[in-house]
Amino acid sequence: MIDLIPAHFAHRISTYPADGHLSGEDWIAELPRLLADLLDEWELEPIGPTMTGVCSIALPVRLLGSHRELAGVSGEAVLKVSWPHPEAATESLALQVWNGHGAARLYRADPARFAILLERLHPRDLSRVDIDTACEVIGGLLATLRRPPHPRIPRLDDYAERQAVELREARPVIPRRYLDQAAALARELVVRPPGEDRLLHSDLHYFNVLGAYRSPWLAIDPKPMAGDVAFEIAPSLWNRAEELGTGSEIRWSLRRRLEIICERAGIDEGRARAWTIVREADNALEAADDPDGHDRVSLAVVIIKAMND
Template identity: 80%
Template sequence: MSIELIPARFAHRISGYPADGYASGEDWLAELPTLLGDLLREWELEPIGPTMTGACSVALPVRLLGAGRDAAGVSGEGVLKISWPHPEAATESLALQTWNGHGAVRLLRADPSRFAMLLERLHARDLMGVDVDEACGVIGDLLGVLRRPPHPRVPRLVDYAERQARELHDAPPVLPRRYLDQASALARELVARPPAEDRLLHTDLHYENVLGAYRSPWLAIDPKPMAGDPAFEVAPALWNRADELGSGSQVRWSLRRRLEIICERAGVDEGRARAWTIVREADNAVDAAESAQSAGDDASREWAHDRISLAVTIIKAMND
């Protein structure tokens, strides 16, 4: 296996990841060439393009050569995705299996023990270049299609909320104290007043996690699955493409416009979506501050400052 299948920038970034329940980034990276070679051989795959990377995974375009070729459609092509082992990636294949290609990329084969999946091949285009109102409509429609009963083995949103209620209450004042206290109280309230039914949640459906497809205009990729309240799903479409929010009073209008479109198309309660967004943005701000403190460099501190400022902006807009 040639090391060129692992882009150098990806290798440099992930080598610094500490272990999160599994192998560290450095240890996993040392095994990745062998893992790639084993999967290509065992699953009878031929690389046909350069490796793509995400924050924690590599995705290699492949041609299926064996008996499973028909599952990939007319092209006989797919994508071999291997993720650095961490809790958020542990149940991705279960969610894709549950959706079975309805609104999401189709799972052709999986080996959860090796955090490996063979996926149908999609187009490279995403929603980043689509008018934001139209893109929010696409996201809202997909959230409606993806609304399925949850797989019993995915994490529960209620556990996240209970944890955040405690952690945000005790967090240092990286945000104005009133916002941290509000987020903590909302997390408790949302657990105390649950929706009528839990659903399988993507939890990270933003503009780059929606790709064009051969069999459908748009499909979701890269879920971080949970089971719980569909109103939790809206927030990523608010904090992404933040440079397009405008300035001054236009920012609030833009954020509420996105929220309104998604909630209407997905059939989600706007009040609960605003409340979950406040919780998630407070969590994002605390995470940003902790990451910058751990990194200890000027670039990380500058990024954290900007991310916390965005969190304050979004929380204000959800409150007004």
């Protein structure tokens, strides 16, 4: 099973401190046995090279046993196993709610082991699709994914209330006025909520949308939350940042992305801009703790400025 775990992935994960569960080092040590157990218990056969994400591995497999019919004619699926951390704890719940509508279909799940068996999708994503078209796809998926949330999904309001405090007290890694603005917006957005909470993907961007056999595009890798749909826009602004242009082009590019997605998804642009300011201030704080995070902090300032203009 060691051969199924890419060395670069194991090295990166082993640096992660425990986040409510195992440290990355301890989890990597257990991962070969965990994979062997899952392949045996779920009657799966590896059929392709392991793919990796920031915190997970995804192994193409063939279903061999009585559950083969779950995967249709091909009998193929993807076994995804994630390093245990809070953001991954409720992924299977969101996928259950969506039930294949706009997102990869869930075949099996073992939440205690952070393991899920998913529909196998194409490797192509939206990263090289014309940006306007890609934003239209994102907006359409957001509209399709709009469902009442599962009761065990973390609430966006809790995140916003934490940010209202943390941003106000944070050291000025970006101009103080932006931190204060983001803190005030976080509180205001909770005080003036939208009509209904919805299940949020919260990390839907060009690399988390894959082509499918049964649909042109499907979402993967949610970080589920329950709350205001306007929270969903920001990842599509900070990804593919190298295509934003220079000077005055940057504001135009960011606002166009936001407008296209909001129009397709039926999302209020004002709330989307406000949530983006909150999220980018939060991102700046996190990036400031990274020795290589200077460019990400600068990008956060650029996006916040564009949302204010």
